[in-house]
Amino acid sequence: MLTFKQLEAVYWIVRLGGFSQAAQKLHTTQSAVSKRIQEIEALLQHPLFDRSQRSARLTGTGEEVFVMAEHLLAEREDHMRRLLKGEAQERHLRIGVTEVTAMTWLPRFVDRIHGQHPKVIIDPEVDSGVRLRDKLLASEIDLMIAADTFRDDRFKVTPVGKLRLQWMCRPGVVPQGRRPFKVQLLQSYRILTQGPQSGTGVLFQDWFKSHGLTSADLVVSNSLVALIGLTVSGFGISYLPPAAVQPMVDQGLLEVLDVKPALPDAAYAAAIRRDQSSSLMSSIVQLAKETCDFSRLYQVAASGRPRKGRAG
Secondary structure: OOOHHHHHHHHHHHHHOOHHHHHHHOOOOHHHHHHHHHHHHHHHOOOOEEOOOOOOEEOHHHHHHHHHHHHHHHHHHHHHHHHHOOOOOOEEEEEEEOHHHHOOOHHHHHHHHHHHOOOEEEEEEEOOHHHHHHHHHOOOOOEEEEEOOOOOOOEEEEEEEEEOOEEEEOOOOOOOOOOEEEHHHHHHOOEEEOOOOOHHHHHHHHHHHHOOOOOOOEEEOOOHHHHHHHHHOOOOEEEEOHHHHHHHHHOOOOEEOEEEOOOOOEEEEEEEEHHHOOHHHHHHHHHHHHHOOOOOOOOOOOOOOOOOEOOO
């Protein structure tokens, strides 16, 4: 199969009148240019240049290859020009995120994508980590951003940030709750937790077991909003992202428990299918790394302008 490097060699030899001139144009050596021509000749089993002449004169086969090279290189140049000018075809990008991302930095992330890729239309979808993983495997979404606990060899995974988690309860549920609270005491209370479909649920289960703890009184919900509501009601204690509940802490509806040792941060990652890797997806993942910020609720997009897209 012919390559663009080989076609460029033919094109510039003819246009500039020689192998050495083509090598200088292509920033390579004359021997490298000669090798590319020899590769084409071996593939086609015909010479491209009449070597009995001092100048680089094409044979009949060489003429055909030159016309093809001229056409394909011009077409490639046209495609690049349209891409650089933003004239590329619109593309829908399906991004799967968890609740906490949707509640914090998703608006800024979408805005930054549109800033760099104005022809990309974002279709966000909010779901649990395990469901996002299954949707990514089924090509129902193009990108997953979730806690890094659902790895698969078919995914290309890039760390983007960390989510801080703190134990919290309604004031009075735990006496003198703000004082150091030994982890073993958690077994004395009803624990509100996300389940195995959630990355933070898996993180909690592993952490809990690592301290030799068991609890018969677990209430499981994969909805962060439901866990916040149950915790505010005094139904139990839970680990929550501070940014999502800071207004409730400020209003005295929740208090932070100083549990020792603390629950580790949840590492978040962006995942795409390896067979769908592209320069566009690499750019989107890099934007996720630069934008990821779980410290504030509903972060306003920098542009402040409405964009095209759909809510999932």
